[in-house]
Amino acid sequence: MELYRLTLASILSRKTFAIFAAMLLALPFVLPYMTPWESKPSLLQPARAQMAWTMLWISAIGWLLFQGATIGDRWASNGILEYFKTLGVSRWRQMAQLWLSCFTVFGGMVLITFAISTFTAMPGDPVEARHWVVTNLQYVLLFLLVVAPLLALSIGLGTRFNGAAAYAVTIGLALYGLFGIGYLEVFLADNDNPLLNLVYLLSPHYHLSDLTSRLVFKLGSVPWTELGRIAAYLGGIALLLTGLSYQLYQEGK
């Protein structure tokens, strides 16, 4: 676990995570008061949960994926990974340790988000409260299924290419899966082109993991069979990306 400790120490000493962590802690409590809540105070609590989750997504895309890409690039360029290879640490183990070091810090952010969203915005009604907790747990699961393999991909790409390129590819994939598909869908509404429809079907539908509207509009938790389908789909993409990341991963440049 030396590689894990080394990487974690490097992340902690760089302190960029602190900017995102501070925003994650502060904005869910500050920004709701900037909305026109005066005539509808019940807007405040869902707005808190919504901001916490939005900030977590921003931290994942803005910090986590960037961290993975630069760590992969830096360690592969400095020969650190080759050194660990000579010590007999396999590629799988190296990748897992790099991934875990980034996720140790990010896991804290996920916990903060879960706590803010669950405990500072819980509805008073017991039935609604149960739905609220379950929805938050479901959201954590789906969020991790999207973000965790993207981090592995950014590390894998970082070790092979330049850090900026690795970051650009993963952030592009994440943004496409979250937002771009929506635009493609609008375009396809009056277009029967089979190629574009195939692209649509093969795209990573990361937007399925976005349960924010279920929280904000108190829609209740996702039915379990449906959650199973979404989790299987996102889990499949996760396995695919993990295998791909391993193929991309290399110890030295």
Next chain:
Amino acid sequence: MTLRSLSPFLLMGAGLALAAAGSASLSSHDGLRHSQNAFALQGSAYGKLLARLAETTIDRVWHLGVEQIVPHYMSGESHGAAHAAKVDPSLATTPPRDESPLQAGKHWIQARVVAQHTRTNEKSLSKAHLATVYRDIERMLLRSFKLDPTHYGAYDSYHLFLTVSEFGGTPIANEQAKRVALAAMNAARNETEDPEPWLTSAAAGMNLFLMDSAPYTVKNEPIPLDMLKKYRNDIGYALQRFTEIQAESERLGIWQNLSMERQMEIAERALFGKRTFAQFDALIARAEQRLNPGNPEAEVAGAPEERKEEQ
């Protein structure tokens, strides 16, 4: 080949199979469809905030592009003053001489902002350019309406834009105006805390009534009784809900959070809505008398008063 070297391929194969199975089962019931509302922005508290912030942008584009004058919020001048100043520059508002250095400084900066946006090109925008500006404004109005369909400003300005013949008024635009009005009425349906969406709903109902009854009024034919009753029910219900929720909001102390100006603005709008609504009883009485001439009690009323368009 060892298992280790094969493992990433096994992983990818299993992943593909799982994703394909999940995708097939999701697309069988349209489960892959994008919500078109990422992070629930539309309709949320932040959507309401952004819809209000967008007003300034739309206002700026409108004044610079369509009216081709410096926006009032920049110049601090009213509509009349700007036109008067154009005719006679001496009528332009000049800052008073005995103001404090602080005020003088602020006026100086404001004058520079006005100069920054004042048109010096004698030629106005070409037709094609103007059409682009209209399209941009329409997009912004639609976006702002989607962000907060219960907001009176967002709804009504979009409705006016779609129905005023200079910009919209086409059959397609009128259809869109009807859809927008129905969306605004729907958005208010579950509101139990904030009275204002119900006023937006009442205004949307009135707009729908005016659009639906237009073919009859144009041909000078009587408006069908069913239509009158339907809209009296819809608009009456919205106004009744407004009154109930406003009273409840006052009782709970929420209403007092609003500034005096906002309270007065809402009250004035409510009064306007109630006055226009009062026409319905007279219209219905007249229609009933027409269908049933023997009834002497039915009151005879005039034609519906055209809605005054607020600017």
